[in-house]
Amino acid sequence: MASLETLLLRMNSEMSSQYTYLKDKQEQCIKLCQSRDVLAVLPTGYGKTVIIQALPYIEEDSKCCLVINGLNAIIEEQEKRFGDRCINITDEVLKLLEKDDNPDLMHSTKAKDTISRLKNVDLSIRFILSHPENILHPKIKQMLMTEDWSNHITHVVIDEAHLVLSWGKQEFRPAYMKVGLIKTFLKKDTKILALTATANLAAQKQIKSVLQMVDTAVITESPNRPNVFLEVLKRPPSTGGVNCTEDAMFKTVDPYLHKLKVEGINFPKTIMYVPLKWCGVLHHRATTFQEEAGEEEMKPYVSQYHAPQSKDMKALITHRMHETHDSLRLVFATEAYGTGIDVPDIKQIIHVGPPNTMETYVQEIGRCGRNGQQATAVLYYNNTDIAANKEALKSEMREYVKNEDRCRREFLLGYFGFNAPTNRDKHKCCDICKKSCSCDLCLNTSCSSGSEEIPMKYSKKKQEVAKHMLMQYFHAENNLINEYVFPHLHTGLSDSFAASLASKPAYRNYVKLSEDFPMLKGSYLLNISNILSQVHTMKI
Incomplete structure (x- = not known):
């Protein structure tokens, strides 16, 4: 295996990405995938896609991996991310392979290009994306079984692997239960990487069984989100x-x-x-x-x-x-x-x-x-x-x-x-x-910073004054943004928001205001806090 630095350099160069380091579990996955099947249970947002992206670059002469997913949204996102280094085995591709007479399909340039790259064993392809049903189609299997493709494909990735259990047992996605058969028409040493964000011990065991994983390394990270x-x-x-x-x-x-x-x-x-x-x-x-x-x-x-x-x-x-x-x-x-x-x-x-x-x-x-x-x-x-x-x-x-x-x-x-x-x-x-x-x-939740108690509500007179002052300020800020028909939709400074703030003295505290409305610009927060503080000191 190339060093991690070399791998990232080669991947960044070819994929136009900018990764300079990997998280511990990302690095573990990539290293273990060289020699073993791997089941990685990593939380949402951890960065599972970069693991997939790195796999073709483990070897000095860059290879290819199959990426199986049952969700169009993810496949389309990966297709955008991987660009011309990937092909997508769509339904159009299958229909063209079956010589469908549909004239619209016969002029599908993208599907034709995909078939051409498959038949000609385009070694610049790093990722073959597919639904489980499509990758198991006889004509796709027939092409991938050739010696050239078999030597080029080093890994099979089952993305969102928990769907193997939740969808595979349902009648509308039975192909999920057959995904493990993919290894039968590839080289014996082709490795499987199963990725999911959620799988307890029982689910992990079932996933490994359905996918026919061997000598499997299991990498897990707590799904805890402390915030x-x-x-x-x-x-x-x-x-x-x-x-x-x-x-x-x-x-x-x-x-x-x-x-x-x-x-x-x-x-x-x-x-x-x-x-x-x-x-x-x-x-x-x-x-x-x-x-x-x-x-x-x-x-x-x-x-x-x-x-x-x-x-x-x-x-x-x-x-x-x-x-x-x-x-x-x-x-x-x-x-x-x-x-x-x-x-x-x-x-x-x-x-x-x-x-x-x-x-x-x-x-x-x-x-x-x-x-x-x-x-x-x-x-x-x-x-x-x-x-x-x-x-x-x-x-x-x-x-x-x-x-x-x-x-x-x-x-x-x-x-x-x-x-x-x-x-x-x-x-x-x-x-x-x-x-x-x-x-x-x-x-001390009933106290403000210091010993002074913050009243739950201003008097009606103070509320009117606060609302008037806030609305004047909001209108001034909104008038500065004249390229929008409804500037309050972009500043967040609406009349109804002014009325709401005017009834809440606690928002003269800048910290509380910024915690509750972190999306507001800092200058807005400061001015709102100052206005409410000014009203607070008024003898009315």
């Missing part, structure tokens, strides 16, 4: 005469919509996971929430993401979530929004009803706080959500929800075979630990 506060809250019942199903949902979601309406672009970037049937309903409710003439529209702030949406719509939402200064703040989503999506500044993950498995839950809450800032994961449930007739709901997920005395972080990490750190801040850990926290900060 994510974990909380479970009861929501109104869906049955029993007091509420209907709609009431239970709206009473849970409406407080967030109200906060979004007030804060606008200052609302923390949030994914709210709900069942598919609710995505459209809640999106409509959000865009028309307490709508009155002359009020700011909510549409720029909300969207929905689920499997039935078009490919273009999904791409648009993904792009908007990636943009730091985009107005999109709240996405109602199903499980379809998750795997392969990396947005660093998501501040909240909200589940209305638990997902079926701990694996899914950890994957989804792992979407927030990737920039290292404090974030929150809240799970709402009622008895209907965890009823015994919910057969798909795993017992450990039900136990996590019902748990009222054990640290939630300990519970989650314990399921995956890890221990929670002993030196964690209880008030930043979970709702259960927070109750027993006795640190100085928690003992």
Whole structure:
């Protein structure tokens, strides 16, 4: 194997990347992949793609690896990342190989080019991307079994390997259970790398068995995200005469919509996971929430993401979530929004009803706080959500929800075979630990810096003055941005936000203001703090 430095230099040169170092577990994976099958269980956001990217460069004469994934979003992202060093075995490719008469397909330049590169054994190819069904197609197998391809392919990567279990056992993706057969038409010494973010010991054993992995090295990293506060809250019942199903949902979601309406672009970037049937309903409710003439529209702030949406719509939402200064703040989503999506500044993950498995839950809450800032994961449930007739709901997920005395972080990490750190801040850990926290900060939550108490609310007169002063300042800042029709969507300085701040004296404290609204420019935060401090000293 080439030295790590040489490997990175060669990879960077060919892939136009700029990696100068690797994390410990990334380096371990790459080194072990030279001689053994490897199962790597690494948290979301750890950087599994760079491991895949490095594999062809382990040997001095760069090789190729097969990358198997069942998710179009990830395959398309990898295709963009790897550029002309990769080919994608799409359905179009298979239809052309079968001499499909569809005239549109017969003029698919990209599919024709892929077939040409396969048939001619293009040794500049470093990655062959494919769904499990497509790589097992007889015509693809026939080409890859040739001596030239067999010598060129050194690794088979099963990306998101947990899907082997969750989808392979379902009728619509049976090919996942046959992925282990890939090694039968490649060289005997071809190595397998299985990558996933979530797999406990039992799941690891099953994955190795299905993939027919041999002499497997297992590399794991704790899925703990210390900057994510974990909380479970009861929501109104869906049955029993007091509420209907709609009431239970709206009473849970409406407080967030109200906060979004007030804060606008200052609302923390949030994914709210709900069942598919609710995505459209809640999106409509959000865009028309307490709508009155002359009020700011909510549409720029909300969207929905689920499997039935078009490919273009999904791409648009993904792009908007990636943009730091985009107005999109709240996405109602199903499980379809998750795997392969990396947005660093998501501040909240909200589940209305638990997902079926701990694996899914950890994957989804792992979407927030990737920039290292404090974030929150809240799970709402009622008895209907965890009823015994919910057969798909795993017992450990039900136990996590019902748990009222054990640290939630300990519970989650314990399921995956890890221990929670002993030196964690209880008030930043979970709702259960927070109750027993006795640190100085928690003992003095009623005090400001110093001994002066901050009043819960200004008098009505002071609120009016504060609102007027803030609105004057906000309008001045917004007028400086004349290239936008709605400048408040870009500054975050709206009239409703001014009214909200005017009722909260605590925000004269710059630290608290910056903690609650980290997305605001520092100069805005300082001026808001100064205005509220000025109002605080007024004798009115």
